[in-house]
Amino acid sequence: MTELGPTELGSAIEPEVTRFVPFLKWAGGKRWLVTSHAHLLPKTFNTYIEPFVGAGSVYFHLQPDRALLGDANSELIATYKAIQSDWQGLVNSLKYRERRHREDADTYYYWLRGQAPEELTQRASRLIYLNRTCFNGIYRVNREGQFNVPRGTKNKVLIETDDFAGMSRLLQGAELLAGDFEDLVDRAEDGDLVFADPPYTVLHNYNGFLKYNEILFSWADQQRLAQALQRAARRGAQVFCTNANHQSVRSLYDQPEFKLEVVSRYSHISASSASRKYFEELIIRANI
Template sequence: MKYNKITPFLKWAGGKRWLTGKLDDYLPKSYNNYIEPFLGSGAVFFSLEPKTSILSDVNQSLILTYNTIKEDHVGVYNRLQEHAVKHCNDYYYEVRNQEYQNKIELAARFIYLNRTCFNGLYRVNLKGQFNVPIGSKDKVILETDNFKKTADALANAEIINSDFEIVIDRAMEGDLVYIDPPYTVKHNNNGFVKYNEQMFTWADQVRLSKAIKRASDRGAHVILSNADHQSIRDLYLEFGKIDSLSRNSVIASDPLNRGKYSEILVTL
């Protein structure tokens, strides 16, 4: 694996930067297409830099941002620099409330809000409007930014706004599928934040497990990260290898309230 070659340009609740250095033991020696149906910050994708891939998410604004960087990374970065110069409390809410039509404006706005909002959360109201308050971080341009390298990595990727099942059903023999869904457990008893208008339900978790089984039966390599909860383990006990991994939680406003918790990695 190519460690830290490209740093994801987004901070994402539940992001998998911490996992990329631990995946070597779970990856196949070779694979054809790379498929990721819950893209988020794309940490695993950027760490692997696959030759061809299908990247997807139900978050339409997220997918628009990726596609716009792929098509015109210079335009997006230049507009982001303009946001950086103007950034302050009032300007944040002005941009948050602004409705843009231009793709470059929309992509730069998405990145700007992601970097300056509270804890990098993505949350919308019932009208689909982003409503996360401003956070404490004020760096809009980061030292790790390399939008050209990001665009190059995305050059051969098909990036689509789609339901996960449709994308997973495209996985064929020899493909690698990495899946990192919202961590909903049975009875929806969990502390994670939904990032799109419709909650990822327990029924979706069941539907996901069936799609994963079908992909595996077709000969695809599948890696799933999910909540370490018995209800999730029960879904994969009969057909997946389950390992538990520990990580530090960063989803808390007070660092003293952040602790370690475990997630599971299911491989098929």
């Protein structure tokens, strides 16, 4: 990775700086946003706040000097903390897991899937290993919080785009918190940027994927998020939220503080390439 030159506090980096490729495949990831609609993202801001960090596509694209990153998934936040504090130990653990996987993929995958390590680096390498070798890169847990996706066909645990050393340097400027989104959004102040990408739950929708999201993120949570973002906008924070383009969601943000825009993206969430298609998404920005 090239050396970073001086940047404006919290601002997006210059185009010539090497870009990171997110290390996870995550449902609802925003690679499409930074690929096709990066021009919509703010260029300057103070602290970057992302309460649903997921694979971190926007964070790794903007590379802010100061960040507050959160997620309800404690295993995910533990993974970011491991990269932040001991990326070399993480790489060594992933190398070990790759050797074990090559020896007997089925036995090792299902054994590790049933484990719950407590040490930070081991938790992180388990999540990355499962994400890269499970079916279709899906992260899904049952009602007891246990990862339950079967093994897929991919066998590579370390890949060419991995830059854990560079990510670790970037994450030195980040505070990482596992927990509810509202606590993070409420910390946004004048000049900060809040990027919110919640699970796409809509009112009165019986689509299977969105019904699953309702378990993770209820309609009441959608309402709570809209109210928290409205408060942040009133404090002078820049708000950028992606959400489902559905009338029930649009009605939540039909407020003077926001402007709405519809964009298209290509969906990769399907086992069959024939059933993957373009979807409309809603972008909500602070009207400042």
